[in-house]
Amino acid sequence: MKISHEKIDGINAIIKVDLTPEDYNPQVDKAIKEQAKKAKLPGFRSGQVPVGHIRRSFGKSILFDFVNKLVNDSITTYIGEQKLEVLGQPLPKEEDNANYNWDYKDNFNFTYEIGLAPEFTIPFTAESEFTEYDIKADDETLASRIKNLRRSYGKMTNPEVSAEGDVLFAALTQEGPEGPVEKTASIRTDIIEDAKIKKSLVGLKQDDTVKIDLKKAFKEEDIIRILGIAPEEVAALDPKFTLTVKNVNRLEESELNQEFFDKLFAANEVTTEEQFTEKVKEEVENLFKQNSAQKLRNEMYTYGMDAVNVTFPEAFLKRWLKATNPNIADEELNEGFADFISNLKWTIIENRVVTENKLEVKYEEVIELAKERIYAQIKMYNINDEPTDEQLAQYAVQLLQDREQANRLFEEAKALKVYEFLKGVVKINTQEINYNEFEKLA
Known part of the structure; x- marks a missing residue:
């Protein structure tokens, strides 16, 4: 042969x-x-x-x-x-x-x-400079997080008179071609964008009525949810309705007491408001580390994509995509081809970093990543549930038996390994910043 x-x-x-x-x-x-x-x-x-x-x-x-x-x-x-x-x-x-x-x-x-794959030089060197942000919880962000926690463990009441932030269970009526049309909906006053409309919904009692322009009050996705209509119906919608209050719902914030603290943390771990505030600040700033890392990854991605200027065998790749996806229409293929090339370009950059530097993603690393993802998901739904390491390991092994999930986690582990390696190659400047200022950088 x-x-x-x-x-x-x-x-x-x-x-x-x-x-x-x-x-x-x-x-x-x-x-x-x-x-x-x-x-x-x-x-x-x-x-x-x-x-x-x-x-x-x-x-x-x-x-x-x-x-x-x-x-x-x-x-x-x-x-x-x-x-x-x-x-x-x-x-x-x-x-x-x-x-x-x-x-x-x-x-x-x-x-x-x-x-x-085209030839190119990996663009990340000791002269490549990036900023990693040390994000601090400013007073406004911390207060907002504490408020959300207190509301999450608060109780629902039905006051006689509405106040800002209440939810109004109401009837929305307007005259239609065939007579009055009425829909009942829950109106969240905290998400209303127009200050004048928000003020008009304060001080209302059961059976009170008020005129409301939904397009001035809410974003399009909120109007779709409130009225239960299709997105394409919004443009032609007459936004002016009469709102009639049927009930006022108010979520009272939980008191800052020991019962509340023990719902969030281990029993008696937090006993004062000062300790509670410090714990919440620590939790928030740990979450901010993920925001900071994601921004740094995004900036490295943009830098690498801009620095590597190469051509791909596009005619061949289109034939290959058609051969492996015979049912794909030419229009669909062409629409998604630019994104395909973009993803391919970064994959090649990552693979070149792995190959040239002999990086290796070990099975144990994929297991640990799977455990982290499973733990985060468990805590999202039950903050007090604390699975053992053995349980997490069992869940991780079960998850990796699914080939699609295993491939996804392997690629994520590889991306993290490349990111950590590149952090050791380039110059990283650390900058302290408040969260509200950090948000403006996005």
């Missing part, structure tokens, strides 16, 4: 595979004999089917399957040996229409097209 490749340009190449009968016949003969031993055909005893009969009846099929497997395996091995960074998978050359007899005497000549 002879296999070779030839570059068309820096990003396109062809692989040629030449087979002679000596390359395939010994293994094909072996496969036919094994088939004869296993075959169960009418008129023959089990395992006693003559080899000649199998050759006449199924030989061409066996030969075809073996040659295709031999060619595919040989190309895969060759690509690895030659260290070719291939994009997609090799595709048979479209104009390669040779006709073969498949009679165990053919000299096979196959030609495959391949797309190659």
